[in-house]
């Protein structure tokens with residue numbers, strides 16, 4: 001790491017001498033405090049940065065002569081961090097959440113129904129009503145609801161996704177689109193909830209695919225993408241890894257980026273299917289200035305909240321239930337071999353200890369003997385048996401891609417699902433980081449969690465619910481330090497996307513991507529962090545001022 005820092009400063013110095021003979025820049029950012037982040041500390045250098053063609057061309061320590069530039073921005077002492085990158089989120093899903101019925105932080109099923117009713121009243125002409133964000137674990141009655149009261153709200157289809165995207169409740173009108181044989185009530189890798197022979201409307205994991213509603217229109221998708229782009233940038237993000245999109249949506253985003261309508265640089269993982277693999281392996285990887293496609297996203301299990309996470313021993317609060325295995329071992333194995341031999345990256349959702357064990361086996365068998373490090377990722381790596389932990393990192397370089405806010409959202413009930421011993425192997429971020437040779441990219445999984453990167457920072461170091469008065473925190477031996485967490489949201493996120501040479505640090509040759517704050521982040525008490533917002537975000541040398549900065553905006 002020391003060597004790395006040395007290399008960065010050398011680069012800055014080389015540029016410093018070079019700048020004398022290259023006086024022109026597109027943009028100059030003057031009077032800033034520029035942060036260098038690594039796992040052990042954050043240092044700040046006062047000075048100015050020159051930008052040419054969207055990239056940092058030189059750094060000038062305070063007091064040195066500056067070149068002429070077309071534009072000049074006085075930062076007035078503001079603190080410039082390397083631009084934040086969300087290593088796992090759902091860009092289109094976030095946009096859809098922003099433009100549909102918001103059921104986040106509802107306190108009961110009745111309060112969800114009220115929000116749906118209000119929305120329908122305000123939008124009477126919609127063909128289908130979609131909502132997202134309910135979580136029965138937050139209600140007094142933590143049982144799954146049924147659709148009886150939902151049926152009374154509209155004759156049109158209503159579909160409400162659970163917060164984790166791994167379960168939904170549909171009204172009767174929506175269930176007419178359910179592709180299910182008469183009397184059939186079971187499905188591999190999912191659950192169709194029923195009571196006295198009647199569907200309750202709740203579908204879990206693979207059962208959700210049986211509900212074949214008309215697809216969202218192109219113009220609704222564009223509205224959602226525009227909303228997501230704006231909200232991501234306002235939150236300080238300068239990049240995002242989308243954890244799974246169908247090919248047609250990736251191509252739509254690419255076309256909107258080329259038209260200059262979407263600005264956030266993305267790494268889009270392709271939602272896997274045999275057809276999607278045929279298409280992309282034939283076409284090849286896609287690299288533009290704002291879009292990278294080099295990775296396929298798989299699911300191996302469901303989520304812990306809806307008891308879909310695949311566990312080795314049964315659920316502590318539901319005996320004889322181990323969760324959902326979404327794909328067979330042979331399917332995953334074949335796909336892994338195909339991607340490995342074609343040099344593609346593979347990312348797999350694995351939450352339960354059994355799913356993690358299965359995927360580590362599959363990854364090891366596909367990667368052993370390969371020359372190149374393909375940086376295959378396990379998304380979430382939430383419950384990992386201690387014996388499996390050391391299988392991250394090492395020669396194969398398998399990366400745990402984690403979301404600290406999942407720990408703080410789940411901590412109230414995860415112990416009930418896992419029991420008092422197994423809970424210690426869950427959300428073990430510090431141990432995973434050590435095992436993986438320091439590689440621990442951090443994301444939000446938005447819209448499962450909020451997009452705000454400072455929520456991740458707070459959750460990673462403080463491991464408490466926002467505004468909580470809990471004095472202890474959740475399994476604090478697995479807390480990260482502020483530099484470690486910040487490094488996970490910048491350099492490590494970039495590394496997980498093979499972007500570390502141009503993204504994730506403030507260095508000459510890197511994109512001019514910055515997340516700018518009024519004061520240094522460590523001057524805040526941890527509890528204040530979730531309420532801090534950046535004053536501006538810079539992407540590829542263009543400034544996006546955060547106009548909501550003073551109103552402490554609460555986006556999704």
Ligand SMILES: [Zn+2]
Pocket residue numbers: 088089090243445
């Ligand atoms: Zn996700």
